[in-house]
Amino acid sequence: MSRRARFFSRTAPVEYRWYQPGRKVLGKRMEEQLRFAVCYWHSVVGRGLDPFGAETFLRPWHAPGGDPMEQARHKADVAFELFRLLRVPYFTFHDLDLAPEGATLRETVGNVRRMGEVISRKMAASGVRPLWGMANLTGNRRYMAGAATNPDPEVFAYAAAQSKHALELSHDLRAEGYALWGGREGYETLLNTDLGRELDQLGRFVSLVVEHKHRIGFKGPILIETKPAEPAKHLYDSDVATVYGFLRRYGLDKEVRVNIEQNHALLAGHAFEHEIALAQALGIFGSIDMNRGDELLGWDTVHFPNNVPHVASALYTVLRGGGFAPGGGVNFDARVRRQSIDADDLLDAHAEAIDLCARALLVAEAMVEDGELARSLAERYAGWKGRLGRDILAGRRSLEQLAVLVEQHDLEPQPRSGRQERLEALINRYT
């Protein structure tokens, strides 16, 4: 680092207004409740490209003509400097975020492994560790028609080999989890796609990853990140409900969990808290990618979060379901805007987002501790705790028996108010 110009203007770690790592929130330290992670890809790999213009960030490690491995080390230095300034406990990465791709997979894996050693030393020095690692199976053109769902089984084999190395590297770096985002596992048109066959391929691929995880003794969760489309017209891991059906079909529902992103939920037509609550109800909740989509745009803008009531509702749902287990956390899968080209934009965006999440956590804590929301929910369903409700759910009443019951008692159940406006107003009182 000393050989190069300083990247960030400040050298002292960020002072937070709300984020106090050691403060107890519902029996756990705040940092344990939030488990913040900075992602490598948007933060130090992104160049500020968009489909209508070239890069705007011009990071020194992206300078044309430089030595790629030297640039990878420079990037790692800046990444760990960012982690230090933010005092975040975790980071997340793809294999190809860390090191340049070589001419063959063997060479690529060699590069990634060499950078893994560099990262490992930095981790030892800083105490920062990966929340989860993953393989980039989306960037190279060999994957344009999918990795696991490619019409060519050799591409499947190539992706399998790449994933094996990424999973093993994650294991060696003591990552808490391993994630898969199937950004090319989908289709552009059904005219050239055999959807059922591709689902079988994807089921086989995830099964292989799970088997290998057990073989090498990796204890963390395997996570699938849901997204309905973009880049493909249709992605097979559309949303939580779709992934659940997929996991059941291939017998993986006890092995794999979901990583839920706010912007991806939005693109699928769901609220962030809907996806979290559904994953919890189905027993597959894993981790979250905290960011923000633009409700009026149809694509993945991955802004940093900034809406306190929205973030509080999401964190309330996380807490109500028992919080994060190891391998889960709040990963900032977010990027600064293309015009935010200063180094300190990166720092401020993360710091403000961390503070906002901490603030939202305290709102969620107030919601849980006050208990009014939970009480009104319990009251609403109280009838199901009575004899009729218990008998129905336990399978002790047939359609016939229920019809007799209704007729005998001339049942005419009266509707009760859902009190939505009062509950919505209640949320704002905690904020």
Add this chain to the structure above:
Amino acid sequence: MKKTAALLKSKPKKPAAFFERAEPVAYRHYKPDRKVLGKRMDQQLRFAVCYWHSFVWPGLDPFGGDTFRRPWHAAGGDPMKQALQKADVAFELFRLLKVPFFSFHDRDIAPEGDTLRESNANVRRVGEVLAKKMQQSKVGLLWGTANLFTNRRYMAGAATNPDPEVFAYAAAQVKNVLELTHELGGENYVLWDGREGYETLLNTDLGRELDQLGRFLSLVVEHKHRIGFKGMILIEPKPGEPTKHQYDYDVATVYGFLERYGLEKEVKVNIEQNHALLAGHSFEHEIAMAQALGIFGSIDMNRGDEQLGWDTDQFPNNLPQMALAMYHVLKGGGFTSGGLNFDAKVRRQSIDPEDLVVAHAEAMDLCARALLVAERMIEDGALARALDERYAAWDDKLGRKILGGKKSLADLAAYVEKNDLEPQPRSGRQERLEALVNQYI
């Protein structure tokens, strides 16, 4: 009650002609007995007219009152008498269109009474009239369904209501409709869960409601077997509207739900074009997905507006899109007991009785035309061949071993390293395939 019984005994009076024409429609493309891929056209298409949009909806929208003013909707009329008049007109439309099937909710055919006992009795009494009309006309019932969404008792859901007595009430109502469907020789029974969802998670326990819905559906399946009904039980997916979120969101969601409650071998889906669109999917995507997952049942043929976010239920009129939907239906083996139900309504300004006839007739003709396009796609085989070629390598040794579970991640990594594999991408040829589709039209 007595009055109704007397009314039923007397021969139903011939109503003043509702439709201008008396002669059945002459079609250009729909020839019921023309053979298409080994089956009669009417068997491939299995058209059904729905009762609700055609005869029940009065042309209301959230901003204005009824525009249709059908005679059987006249204020102050005897509801049972009006129900019978509606049935007369319905069967007159079926005759004019020469459709083989219709579909109904219990509340479409008969008025709701003061108690469920009375409502069920009304439904049964009109059911007897329908049975006679079906016998005379040879029109069959594609499917029956219970209206578990209009009455305010269902505002917070039927199966997913916070009150188990509402669950019981809905169960009793479904029992009656399922049995009537069975007795009318119905080919299937459908559940569209328009109130099984939520407005806000603040007052909703999502996991609990899913368990309630799973239990409800299990009861329906059990009862189907108890009474010996052989048709399919179908769920109709829809992502939202009227609720913010509906549990039967789309085909993939329903599949996961069925797997969770052990119903994936018992229940299939009825897929609607407009509902697919609202869920962000093309119609053929939902059809292909249901076939791949083994839960394809029936389709609601209509058309949503791509620029609007709600269920407009227009009559279909885009030939290439319909041809692709029919191509996927045929490619997956066609309909068994399912069919093509026009869950479509004439626009609020289309107030003439003739609009109802023409909308259906034109839609049927266009579906027939789309079927013939789909037949050419299948017979020519170029689309299927392109697909086979694209995946051909999966039928070779490596592909078979991977899918057969005979290769581990480590095996594959060793294989790639040993052979220094660098697979080259091949063109997806999308533009050529899209152009090919237009050549069949």
